[in-house]
Amino acid sequence: MRPEAPVTIRLEDYKPAPYKVETVYLDFRLMPTATTVDARMIFQRADGTPIGTPLVLDGDELELTGLSLDGLPLQPDDISVAPDRLEIRTPPADRFELKIQTKIDPSANSKLEGLYRSSGTYCTQCEAEGFRRITYFPDRPDVLAVYTTRIEARKSEAPVLLGNGNPVESGDIAGTDRHFAVWHDPHPKPSYLFALVAGDLAKVSDRFVTTSGKDVALNIYVEHGRESLCDWAMDSLKRSMKWDEDTFGLEYDLDVFNIVAVSDFNMGAMENKGLNIFNDKYVLADPETATDQDYANIEAVIAHEYFHNWTGNRITCRDWFQLCLKEGLTVFRDQEFSSDMRSRTVKRISDVKLLKAHQFPEDAGPLAHPVRPREYKEINNFYTATVYEKGAELIRVLKTLLGNEAFARGLELYFSRHDGDATTIEAFIACFEEASGRDLALFARWYDQAGTPLVAVESHYDKDAATLTLKLAQSYPAIKGQRKAKPVVIPLQFGLLDSKGQDMTPSQVDGATVEGDVLLLEKAEQTVRLSGLNEAPVLSILRGFSSPVRLDFDQSASDLLFLARHDSDQFNRWQALQTLATRELIRLTKAARTRARLKPDAALVDVIAEVLDQASADPAFCAQALTLPSEQDIARELGQDVDPDAIHKARKCLTAAIANAHMAQFGNLMNQTASGAFSPDATSAGKRALANRALAFYAQSDAADAADRVAAAYHSADNMTDRIAALTQLVNQDLPGAEKALAAYRQRHSTSSLAMDKWFHVQATAPHDTCLDQIDALMLDPLYDGTNPNRIRALVHAFAAGNPTQFARKDGRGFEFVADIILKVDPRNPQVASRLLTSFRSWRSLEECRAIEAKKALLRISDMANLSRDCREIVDKTLK
Numbered sequence: 001m002r003p004e005a006p007v008t009i010r011l012e013d014y015k016p017a018p019y020k021v022e023t024v025y026l027d028f029r030l031m032p033t034a035t036t037v038d039a040r041m042i043f044q045r046a047d048g049t050p051i052g053t054p055l056v057l058d059g060d061e062l063e064l065t066g067l068s069l070d071g072l073p074l075q076p077d078d079i080s081v082a083p084d085r086l087e088i089r090t091p092p093a094d095r096f097e098l099k100i101q102t103k104i105d106p107s108a109n110s111k112l113e114g115l116y117r118s119s120g121t122y123c124t125q126c127e128a129e130g131f132r133r134i135t136y137f138p139d140r141p142d143v144l145a146v147y148t149t150r151i152e153a154r155k156s157e158a159p160v161l162l163g164n165g166n167p168v169e170s171g172d173i174a175g176t177d178r179h180f181a182v183w184h185d186p187h188p189k190p191s192y193l194f195a196l197v198a199g200d201l202a203k204v205s206d207r208f209v210t211t212s213g214k215d216v217a218l219n220i221y222v223e224h225g226r227e228s229l230c231d232w233a234m235d236s237l238k239r240s241m242k243w244d245e246d247t248f249g250l251e252y253d254l255d256v257f258n259i260v261a262v263s264d265f266n267m268g269a270m271e272n273k274g275l276n277i278f279n280d281k282y283v284l285a286d287p288e289t290a291t292d293q294d295y296a297n298i299e300a301v302i303a304h305e306y307f308h309n310w311t312g313n314r315i316t317c318r319d320w321f322q323l324c325l326k327e328g329l330t331v332f333r334d335q336e337f338s339s340d341m342r343s344r345t346v347k348r349i350s351d352v353k354l355l356k357a358h359q360f361p362e363d364a365g366p367l368a369h370p371v372r373p374r375e376y377k378e379i380n381n382f383y384t385a386t387v388y389e390k391g392a393e394l395i396r397v398l399k400t401l402l403g404n405e406a407f408a409r410g411l412e413l414y415f416s417r418h419d420g421d422a423t424t425i426e427a428f429i430a431c432f433e434e435a436s437g438r439d440l441a442l443f444a445r446w447y448d449q450a451g452t453p454l455v456a457v458e459s460h461y462d463k464d465a466a467t468l469t470l471k472l473a474q475s476y477p478a479i480k481g482q483r484k485a486k487p488v489v490i491p492l493q494f495g496l497l498d499s500k501g502q503d504m505t506p507s508q509v510d511g512a513t514v515e516g517d518v519l520l521l522e523k524a525e526q527t528v529r530l531s532g533l534n535e536a537p538v539l540s541i542l543r544g545f546s547s548p549v550r551l552d553f554d555q556s557a558s559d560l561l562f563l564a565r566h567d568s569d570q571f572n573r574w575q576a577l578q579t580l581a582t583r584e585l586i587r588l589t590k591a592a593r594t595r596a597r598l599k600p601d602a603a604l605v606d607v608i609a610e611v612l613d614q615a616s617a618d619p620a621f622c623a624q625a626l627t628l629p630s631e632q633d634i635a636r637e638l639g640q641d642v643d644p645d646a647i648h649k650a651r652k653c654l655t656a657a658i659a660n661a662h663m664a665q666f667g668n669l670m671n672q673t674a675s676g677a678f679s680p681d682a683t684s685a686g687k688r689a690l691a692n693r694a695l696a697f698y699a700q701s702d703a704a705d706a707a708d709r710v711a712a713a714y715h716s717a718d719n720m721t722d723r724i725a726a727l728t729q730l731v732n733q734d735l736p737g738a739e740k741a742l743a744a745y746r747q748r749h750s751t752s753s754l755a756m757d758k759w760f761h762v763q764a765t766a767p768h769d770t771c772l773d774q775i776d777a778l779m780l781d782p783l784y785d786g787t788n789p790n791r792i793r794a795l796v797h798a799f800a801a802g803n804p805t806q807f808a809r810k811d812g813r814g815f816e817f818v819a820d821i822i823l824k825v826d827p828r829n830p831q832v833a834s835r836l837l838t839s840f841r842s843w844r845s846l847e848e849c850r851a852i853e854a855k856k857a858l859l860r861i862s863d864m865a866n867l868s869r870d871c872r873e874i875v876d877k878t879l880k
């Protein structure tokens with residue numbers, strides 16, 4: 001039997017729900033393999049729904065064991081039942097009560113959607129469509145109801161019983177070994193925010209008093225013995241709560257806020273109302289097992305999920321096409337939070353790097369989609385860098401366009417007008433139009449057009465007229481099957497540097513709207529004249545990366561060097577260096593393909609000396625400035641006929657040249673790591689980042705003691721950041737001592753799966769010919785678990801996304817390996833398989849001999865008859 005082709009869901013087909021749900025009462029009798037769910041729901045016919053319209057509820061692999069309507073059983077003729085659908089043919093005219101009993105097997109649930117077990121703990125994941133795996137329901141975000149949850153379980157198996165909202169009742173069930181708890185959430189919510197947790201968990205508690213005096217109990221639940229790893233997460237939570245009050249006037253709205261860390265989770269974390277559930281890698285940290293990056297991630301994800309309480313929960317999405325309404329805005333909010341907690345520029349640099357590394361290739365490949373997609377087959381495939389990261393950039397564009405004040409007024413209007421709503425991007429934008437009095441039609445287009453706009457810049461200075469003329473043009477890449485894109489509004493933050501590096505202000509600007517230092521590009525082409533400039537300025541454009549665009553600007557190397565030294569915008573100082581390095585790496589890559597001798601550019605190697613001179617003033621920034629574009633960055637810039645081996649060679653050559661030219665400084669700096677007791681704060685982390693950048697260069701220099709010093713750094717490290725940095729160099733550069741360090745690491749960290757993930761990751765990303773054999777061996781390591789998403793990501797996804805020379809091997813073995821794993825994982829966990837599959841998205845930009853091998857692997861996947869809907873959608877698009 002051939003499975004039906006998955007249906008396409010379209011935004012234009014949206015219709016309001018015919019029936020509303022007022023209240024939901026859920027009673028869970030938890031049993032490992034046979035859990036009973038009794039649901040009692042009050043339905044209400046919506047205005048405009050003809051009486052007698054059938055009620056159709058969603059299900060997914062459900063077994064119906066009981067059903068009644070207004071207390072009476074339903075006859076077979078009245079209903080139609082399937083595992084994925086329950087229809088009541090002629091419901092009563094207005095309000096009615098439906099009772100549904102379903103039976104589910106949480107232990108057999110390997111998809112990690114719906115109710116499942118992780119290390120024995122019962123937990124749920126309902127976004128986007130997991131609730132329908134628990135009971136039949138109108139499982140769509142615009143059906144908001146008030147939920148009460150009763151949970152019953154064996155006391156010994158699950159002493160902790162958690163639900164959404166506030167606890168109302170709990171107790172023992174007399175004469176049995178079972179107990180129960182009842183939770184009530186007064187805030188109407190969509191089903192995707194439902195959650196329950198039951199298990200034998202330890203609790204770390206604290207409290208937070210809101211501005212209006214509400215005393216909130218904060219709890220983090222983890223496996224026993226991990227209590228000491230929760231301090232940073234708890235601290236991050238309290239800072240998030242305070243920050244949201246101070247910055248947006250948003251307070252928490254329940255008596256308790258619970259966080260649970262589980263070790264089997266498909267994504268990062270989930271914002272279930274009052275009961276956030278986290279992938280434990282975004283909760284647990286101590287200096288022994290977590291890096292500075294882990295600390296920063298935990299801070300950001302804790303904040304992100306907490307901020308969803310307003311942007312997502314109090315105001316939710318009308319349908320899944322509006323996903324960016326909550327995700328883009330919430331990412332923007334967590335980015336702002338982290339900027340306030342740390343260095344704003346360094347945070348901006350890392351966000352832009354992330355955007356370019358993940359979102360740009362997505363937008364340039366077969367999986368490109370608008371920030372608000374118009375169609376999907378599997379919504380889980382649309383939790384993407386475009387929806388999240390580009391979505392956040394659009395909020396930033398909006399803020400730049402309107403200015404801080406009007407932006408704040410717009411947000412305030414949004415929160416007051418739409419509290420309690422399931423709404424849309426149009427409604428969101430309307431708030432900013434009203435609050436600012438501006439027409440945002442050209443801004444709104446950003447949400448509907450896929451692809452990264454290209455902004456072409458030509459500049460000409462006329463000395464006699466004291467005028468700089470800028471010819472600006474914007475264009476979207478042509479995307480098959482999509483209508484031609486229209487111009488959008490692109491705010492370009494800019495500056496003009498005089499010969500001393502000071503900012504100049506033009507006396508007049510013609511041809512574009514300029515507000516402060518922001519120039520608006522609003523047409524396909526614009527010629528802008530900036531006059532009153534008595535000397536030739538150096539243009540600093542797209543400061544702070546004010547719009548998510550690519551620049552086509554043939555700025556001279558001397559201008560870029562000047563900007564790298566003098567730009568008052570620190571972001572663009574970093575960008576100028578990156579642009580220079582990218583150009584040089586592209587030149588070297590081309591040379592490597594002709595087997596010419598590679599000779600790196602002296603000016604670029606020299607300017608590093610100046611970066612190093614400023615190292616102590618701002619270590620975190622300096623560490624960023626000392627990070628060369630990645631191999632993937634270079635591949636993306638090349639865009640076609642990519643030869644990863646040539647890129648690898650080019651990057652290695654430039655790194656060695658820089659390392660050898662400044663060997664003494666690097667040797668010196670690599671010891672100047674943060675001193676004293678470990679602290680995860682941004683200043684200490686910045687010092688470690690710089691020391692470890694220096695270590696990486698030193699490891700790649702010709703210094704006679706390089707291998708010894710890196711090995712020594714490994715063995716003397718007293719925190720994970722320094723330890724993993726040294727291990728990475730030992731392994732990547734294949735230095736003597738690598739084997740010994742790997743063995744020592746395994747020994748030391750064998751009881752921490754999260755620390756072991758880093759061990760798998762380092763080996764999976766080693767750019768060696770033997771890497772795949774190594775991975776084969778690692779998969780047999782008893783510490784590897786091929787069913788755990790974090791382990792799969794640490795080994796297989798790390799390889800596919802972070803080891804370009806080995807993944808794209810000419811003999812096709814890299815692609816074959818990843819395809820094998822995808823096919824193995826897909827039947828168990830389609831979400832994880834489909835994520836893995838996205839690492840093939842840039843296959844067409846590879847040189848032909850490699851692209852042929854990638855296609856073979858993709859076709860093998862595509863030929864599978866029983867592929868999940870998730871993988872089917874991705875593989876079809878990738879091959880199209």
Ligand code: TRP
Binds near residue numbers: 125266270271327383
């Ligand atoms: N809403 C979650 C977030 O952004 C994302 C998420 C968690 C998710 N688990 C999921 C999305 C499972 C799809 C499927 O914080």
Ligand code: ZN
Binds near residue numbers: 304308326327330
């Ligand atoms: Zn989110």
